[in-house]
Amino acid sequence: MKVAVPKDSIESEVEKRLKSMGGRAKIDGFRPGKVPFSVLRKKFGGQVRREVLGEVLQSSFAEAIVQEKLRPAGVPHIEMEDAANDDSLEYTATFEVYPEVELKGLDSIQVERPVLEIGDADIDKMLENLRKQRKTWVGVDRPAQDGDQVTIDFEGSIDGESFAG
Structure with missing residues (x-):
């Protein structure tokens, strides 16, 4: 221009x-x-x-x-x-200009909404996911079991030589 x-x-x-x-x-x-x-x-x-x-x-x-x-x-x-x-x-x-868009015939368009069925299995799966995402760790005084998170200190050696661990 x-x-x-x-x-x-x-x-x-x-x-x-x-x-x-x-x-x-x-x-x-x-x-x-x-x-x-x-x-x-x-x-x-x-x-x-x-x-x-x-x-x-x-x-x-x-x-x-x-x-x-x-x-x-x-x-x-x-x-x-x-x-x-x-x-x-x-x-x-x-400069660039926004195009002029003319919408016509929107009254004749029909949109089909998908129907989604949520079952008990879907709810249980989502609840389990939420539990895993929001879990917190608490210290306990017992031997470690399957599913526990543990922190260990160890001393290791390879062929009699110690290495950091």
Whole structure:
């Protein structure tokens, strides 16, 4: 999408911001609030211009997509055009849009819901799974039995040489 923004609106906004900045700008050699406009433009003009351009690009892009009734699916890639026309700033915004989907004939579609029967065996199996997942271990004073969790210390040797265990 190509968008054009009048340059005079950008320049007037830059000047307006520089003038408002003049009252509080502190530059060596000048009293606060008494800095000449030309000095402000020289020192802060580039930064203020970049800020204004960023805001103008965002607002003009937002207006353009509302005007064209588009729904962007992501962040646009903005590419500035060469200054063929001195009256306006032109850029091309490349972006993806959500497709327009028109749903028709939903009244005639029938959906069959699967019927699932849960038996006693299914319930017992699920309960056993839950018991295994949520079990806790408690220490007991008796010999180990099948199903117990044990911690052992041992000393082992291979061919008479000890190894860590």
